[in-house]
Amino acid sequence: MSALSGPDAPGLSATTIIRLKTVWENEYKEWQDKDLSRKKYIYIWADGGYCNVRMDDKG
Template sequence: MKIKVPKVRSKDGEPVNFRSALVPPYVRKARSLEGALLWLYLKGVSACEMEEALSILVGPEAKGLSVSTVARMKGQGKSEYYAWRSKQLDKYRWVYIWVDGIYSGLRSE
């Protein structure tokens, strides 16, 4: 099957730059990758094991992650967590509901 490659030219001869409407400029990793990385970090996966674990969870998108990239992404996640943890909640009113119980998956017949 032959596919013709579209040619894009501007009317004044200037080069045309492609800008995706779906992906912001300079995005090199997906949010799903960041989420998976932070989840693995919380589960205790080391930076050296991170690429293998991410490639299983996310797929080929995770290939080629260096240890420094993993460390930088973990640092960003930590800073977001500390900002969330130190957020002032004084201006909000809170209602607490405490529930305690036991769930048994066994059927009694």
């Protein structure tokens, strides 16, 4: 979770969530006002997770 919240958010208290939400909303508003008409973007969206968990004592 620290990768998403950053170094200034060590815990996830209600105060921290409110502060982060405010920061993210402001960043989004700034992004919405950018002129992207002269730019080209290529993106890849990936979603998933992988866990290699052993349930026995073999190592």
